[in-house]
């Protein structure tokens with residue numbers, strides 16, 4: 357039989373790594389943990405979402421997000437191009453479907469960093485996905501991190517903290533909770549959960 361490269365041979369569904377979803381309140385440290393994890397394990401594929409949020413200083417189109425207009429987001433939704441999408445604190449965010457399915461089919465570990473509403477939608481459409489909740493060591497520490505990041509004005513912080521209360525109350529819907537006390541520890545635990553180490 358002719359040899360086929362790994363990239364072109366779909367891995368049978370039963371031996372594919374599961375899709376992993378990481379959720380948790382804004383400011384808990386999701387991006388920090390994921391960046392730490394991918395520094396040592398770049399093979400972990402992180403989906404890049406589309407968002408109508410404006411870029412923060414230093415954020416680049418196609419890296420942290422695909423920054424799209426309201427009209428472009430309308431089209432992505434209407435054309436069924438998103439695996440899930442949700443409105444969070446006044447902006448829309450969605451996961452491009454095609455890239456995620458391709459990576460899973462190729463047998464690569466895939467990570468989505470999305471909000472609670474998105475995690476619930478993934479649970480419905482892909483029940484085999486594992487849902488991981490990243491929790492802060494305390495409410496006070498969450499407020500400190502979100503405020504200390506200095507990327508949002510006070511009214512946006514208020515909105516995100518209001519969302520955080522709802523998200524923290526939904527922790528039990530997740531398969532596992534990791535408390536973000538140490539970035540290194542959480543990154544390692546996630547790699548274990550994703551079968552990468």
Ligand SMILES: Nc1nc2c(ncn2[C@@H]2O[C@H](COP(=O)(O)OP(=O)(O)O)[C@@H](O)[C@H]2O)c(=O)[nH]1
Pocket residue numbers: 379380381382383386387405406409440441442444449450451469470471472473474475
């Ligand atoms: N449902 C959904 N949520 C997303 C997506 N991308 C990002 N989010 C979530 O949207 C929320 C706000 O993200 P962002 O504005 O980048 O703020 P940050 O997470 O506090 O840095 C976070 O909970 C993200 O996990 C997506 O594609 N779908």
Ligand SMILES: Nc1ncnc2c1ncn2[C@@H]1O[C@H](COP(=O)(O)OP(=O)(O)O)[C@@H](O)[C@H]1O
Pocket residue numbers: 380381382383384385386387388389501502504505536537538539
């Ligand atoms: N374990 C931790 N201990 C202390 N500070 C942390 C920790 N994890 C993240 N941070 C800090 O908290 C802030 C929010 O982290 P970030 O990764 O942007 O959160 P999220 O992506 O969940 O919104 C950042 O300033 C980050 O440096």
